[in-house]
Amino acid sequence: xxxxxxxxxxxxxxxxxxxxxxxxxxxxxxxxxxxxxxxxxxxxxxxxxxxxxxxxxxxxxxxxxxxxxxxxxxxxxxxxxxxxxxxxxxxxxxxxxxxxxxxxxxxxxxxxxxxxxxxxxxxxxxxxxxxxxxxxxxxxxxxxxxxxxxxxxxxxxxxxxxxxxxxxxxxxxxxxxxxxxxxxxxxxxxxxxxxxxxxxxxxxxxxxxxxxxxxxxxxxxxxxxxxxxxxxxxxxxxxxxxxxxxxxxxxxxxxxxxxx
Amino acid sequence: xxxxxxxxxxxxxxxxxxxxxxxxxxxxxxxxxxxxxxxxxxxxxxxxxxxxxxxxxxxxxxxxxxxxxxxxxxxxxxxxxxxxxxxxxxxxxxxxxxxxxxxxxxxxxxxxxxxxxxxxxxxxxxxxxxxxxxxxxxxxxxxxxxxxxxxxxxxxxxxxxxxxxxxxxxxxxxxxxxxxxxxxxxxxxxxxxxxxxxxxxxxxxxxxxxxxxxxxxxxxxxxxxxxxxxxxxxxxxxxxxxxxxxxxxxxxxxxxxxxxxxxxxxxxxxxxxxxxxxxxxxxxxxxxxxxxxxxxxxxxxxxxxxxxxxxxxxxxx
Ligand SMILES: Cc1cc2nc3c(=O)[nH]c(=O)nc-3n(C[C@H](O)[C@H](O)[C@H](O)COP(=O)(O)OP(=O)(O)OC[C@H]3O[C@@H](n4cnc5c(N)ncnc54)[C@H](O)[C@@H]3O)c2cc1C
Ligand SMILES: Cc1cc2nc3c(=O)[nH]c(=O)nc-3n(C[C@H](O)[C@H](O)[C@H](O)COP(=O)(O)O)c2cc1C
Ligand code: FES
Numbered sequence: 066x067x068x069x070x071x072x073x074x075x076x077x078x079x080x081x082x083x084x085x086x087x088x089x090x091x092x093x094x095x096x097x098x099x100x101x102x103x104x105x106x107x108x109x110x111x112x113x114x115x116x117x118x119x120x121x122x123x124x125x126x127x128x129x130x131x132x133x134x135x136x137x138x139x140x141x142x143x144x145x146x147x148x149x150x151x152x153x154x155x156x157x158x159x160x161x162x163x164x165x166x167x168x169x170x171x172x173x174x175x176x177x178x179x180x181x182x183x184x185x186x187x188x189x190x191x192x193x194x195x196x197x198x199x200x201x202x203x204x205x206x207x208x209x210x211x212x213x214x215x216x217x218x219x220x221x222x223x224x225x226x227x228x229x230x231x232x233x234x235x236x237x238x239x240x241x242x243x244x245x246x247x248x249x250x251x252x253x254x255x256x257x258x259x260x261x262x263x264x265x266x267x268x269x270x271x272x273x274x275x276x277x278x279x280x281x282x283x284x285x286x287x288x289x290x291x292x293x294x295x296x297x298x299x300x301x302x303x304x305x306x307x308x309x310x311x312x313x314x315x316x317x318x319x320x321x322x323x324x325x
Numbered sequence: 326x327x328x329x330x331x332x333x334x335x336x337x338x339x340x341x342x343x344x345x346x347x348x349x350x351x352x353x354x355x356x357x358x359x360x361x362x363x364x365x366x367x368x369x370x371x372x373x374x375x376x377x378x379x380x381x382x383x384x385x386x387x388x389x390x391x392x393x394x395x396x397x398x399x400x401x402x403x404x405x406x407x408x409x410x411x412x413x414x415x416x417x418x419x420x421x422x423x424x425x426x427x428x429x430x431x432x433x434x435x436x437x438x439x440x441x442x443x444x445x446x447x448x449x450x451x452x453x454x455x456x457x458x459x460x461x462x463x464x465x466x467x468x469x470x471x472x473x474x475x476x477x478x479x480x481x482x483x484x485x486x487x488x489x490x491x492x493x494x495x496x497x498x499x500x501x502x503x504x505x506x507x508x509x510x511x512x513x514x515x516x517x518x519x520x521x522x523x524x525x526x527x528x529x530x531x532x533x534x535x536x537x538x539x540x541x542x543x544x545x546x547x548x549x550x551x552x553x554x555x556x557x558x559x560x561x562x563x564x565x566x567x568x569x570x571x572x573x574x575x576x577x578x579x580x581x582x583x584x585x586x587x588x589x590x591x592x593x594x595x596x597x598x599x600x601x602x603x604x605x606x607x608x609x610x611x612x613x614x615x616x617x618x619x620x621x622x623x624x625x626x627x628x629x630x631x632x633x634x635x636x637x638x639x640x641x642x
Contacts, residue, residue: 070373070612113586113607113614114558116405120610158611160373286400288407289609291373293365295385295414296400305393306414311369325396 068291069094070160076133078151082208084140085182086149093132095161099125101169101190102257102282102315105161106290107136109147117144122287122310124186124259125162134161137185137213163290164314168280169193173253176201176246177221178268180239180260184213186282186314187259191220199223199246203239203260207232240267247275258282258318269318279318285309300325342626343633344619346380348578348600349526350501351463353380353435356634357591357619360582360605361386361439361465361505362411366425367432373612378619381435383603384421386467388441389450391417396549401538406559407606408536410550413441418454430460437503439465445493452497463500466490468520469507469532481507481532484519491523503580506530508560508567517571529580529603530571531564557606558584565597572598573641586614588621595622595637 073092081087095105106120121144126137140149151157167190175198179187184202191200200221204210206228214233217224225242226234235242239260247254254275258268259282272279285297292311300322301307307316344355361383364370376382394414401408416424421438429436438461440451448466455461468490469481480486487504494502504520506513508531517528533554538547546552564583572579578601581594586607594602604615622634631637 068372108610113610114405117402118405118407118557118606118610119402160612286398288400288409288606289363291365291612292369293363294400294409294609295362295365295394295411296409298394298397298399298414300397306397 067094067098068161068163069098070158071095072156072158075151075153075155075157077153078149080149081212085137085209085212086140087126087135087137087212088148088151089133089135090157090159091132092134092159092161095159096128096132096134099128099134099162099189100166101125101193102166102186103162103164104186104290104314105134105136105159105163106287107148108158109144111156111158117147119144119288120158120160120290121145121148122290124189124282124314126185126188127192128189137182137188139182139209160290164310165312167257167282167315168255171255173255174198174251176243176250176254176256178239178243178256178258178260180204180264181209183258183260183264183282184210185259187257188213188216190257191217194220197222199225201225201227201239201242201246203227203229203242203264204233205229239264240271243268244271247271247277253277255280265318266323269321269323272318280315281318281321282314283309283316283321284314340632342623342631344623346600346634348501348580349503351435351437351503351527353601355380355619356595356601357615357622358383358435358437358580358601358603359608359615360603361467363605363608366421367429367436368425370608370612371428371432374616377433378616379434380601381437381462383437383439383465384425385415386413386439386441387415387418387421387451388413389418389447391415391420398547398549399553401547401553403536403538403555404559406555406557407609408538408548408553408555409533410548410553412550418451422454422458426458426460435462436460437463437465439467439505440494441467445489448490449493449497452494452502456498456500461500463503464494464498465503465505465529466494467505467532469505469509481516482510484516487516488519488523491520491525495524501526503527503529505532507532508534508563513567514570514574517575521575521577525577527578527580527600528571528575529582531560531567531583534560534563556584558586560584561590565593568594568599569597572638585618588618588625591618591622592625592637595634596639598638600634
């Protein structure tokens with residue numbers, strides 16, 4: 066699997082809502098190699114002696130023939146704050162594409178269930194999927210998902226939206242809506258999920274209850290993103306740990322010990 | 326105390342400086358190595374950088390049996406630093422030799438195996454196993470891991486235990502033995518003297534000083550193991566001070582480690598008396614940094630008319 070360590074040019078860094086940004090970078094090598102569910106490590110400072118020191122992992126939101134690659138991110142701390150201040154024409158050090166992506170070779174129906182910034186990798190997946198699939202998107206409030214709704218409308222057979230404050234779609238949680246969908250759906254559904262840990266745990270529990278399968282895109286603190294530091298450990302059901310950057314981020318949900 | 330005489334390059338001639346060094350019998354084409362724990366077993370970063378450009382790589386610390394390591398979260402970022410509590414997760418010496426070494430053998434660089442154990446016997450068994458193995462050029466003995474209370478800290482902080490492990494490893498192998506010191510001691514020179522007297526061919530320092538961070542939103546320690554090892558630019562002054570102190574007190578070659586992320590950092594360690602350096606955390610952030618460091622050191626030597634790395638240390642008398 067080809068990976069690249071590049072200095073790339075930022076083409077756009079749009080502010081989509083209060084704290085959500087969409088950054089587009091020209092990186093043809095990475096764009097060509099990228100698969101849905103993979104991520105990149107973005108340098109925020111471009112300087113090894115500065116603070117914050119580590120790169121930040123972001124899922125690939127989109128990647129196209131134009132050689133552009135984009136990231137949908139939320140400002141949650143200093144690193145993403147610095148990223149949000151970058152301007153068109155600035156250069157950015159980026160390593161990618163990294164990790165294992167979503168399964169593309171499933172013949173049955175699929176449901177994509179995303180919470181918060183978990184919509185980012187699902188967006189790329191939706192663009193690459195052939196055949197019918199449903200999408201359930203959840204967020205705290207509409208600002209978090211409004212910007213991506215259009216793209217999903219174009220590709221998904223069914224698009225269901227929930228917000229915790231009821232500002233868009235139905236008021237409630239992703240999992241409540243997923244449960245209704247699972248009651249309706251046929252056999253052999255594959256669920257692709259990405260979102261906060263408690264949400265993905267609840268999605269996993271539902272898939273156990275309904276006897277379907279699910280792959281979850283995990284998050285963990287990462288220092289290297291390439292399998293060198295062993296920092297991104299998550300507990301496995303079979304004992305020991307897996308490493309999110311290399312064995313994931315997309316993982317069969319039955320492999321994860323969700324009880325921590 | 327190590328004495329050096331400076332050899333000046335004749336002016337107006339474009340002579341490339343000789344970058345090679347001999348570290349206690351370990352011959353390196355240049356003095357820049359990747360530090361244990363920050364380059365995996367080599368193969369993890371082998372497609373992103375040209376490992377054959379390096380003096381060598383020190384692979385992730387290996388024990389006799391595989392180890393699972395500590396519970397997550399295992400890393401936390403601190404100002405200009407990284408806290409880790411990996412807990413010495415590794416695949417074990419046999420799996421390394423079987424699955425990773427064949428790939429490493431094809432790379433034209435020195436391979437140094439970092440070993441860890443809970444007793445003198447474990448260290449000696451590891452050294453014996455490595456001794457007859459083609460493709461391994463030296464052993465770095467990690468007596469300093471702060472995460473494993475049973476072995477690491479006790480051995481690295483006690484001069485007698487440190488000397489005992491050194492002697493046991495020396496007796497078990499003909500390879501150059503580098504003993505890696507922990508900074509978590511009152512007097513680093515005392516430990517350095519003890520392992521030198523016990524036969525260490527070289528000393529590397531420092532491993533990570535113990536630190537801690539608290540997540541105030543979750544109101545709990547940021548690391549699953551509560552405490553962890555601090556690395557990165559934040560520890561460079563401490564590491565440099567320790568290298569300077571040890572270089573002034575003992576005669577065996579020293580490998581400097583701690584927060585090195587540029588050629589100027591590397592030059593500071595070489596001038597403090599190190600014969601070679603290891604790059605750790607900086608590689609995690611920028612995999613190719615060690616290669617930039619080699620080029621930067623070479624440029625500095627050219628510009629300032631130094632012919633050999635050994636000419637760099639600052640004379641002390
Ligand atoms: C594989 C992977 C893919 C990701 N994809 C995206 C994405 O597409 N869009 C996006 O907005 N975010 C994504 N994240 C999360 C993103 O990496 C973090 O939000 C970011 O690192 C925070 O950096 P910061 O410097 O702004 O925050 P910090 O100052 O480092 O921390 C601020 C807050 O963010 C939390 N935080 C830090 N790191 C993470 C993390 N890895 N996951 C969750 N919370 C974290 C901290 O606990 C803290 O509360 C992804 C994470 C991983 C591991
Ligand atoms: C993630 C991580 C894992 C490490 N694992 C080991 C190890 O297995 N054995 C060892 O001797 N040192 C280990 N170290 C210590 C480094 O080799 C080095 O001594 C230390 O990080 C200081 O150098 P730096 O500031 O350049 O990183 C590790 C460091 C880090 C950051
Ligand atoms: S982040 Fe370094 S191994 Fe996964």
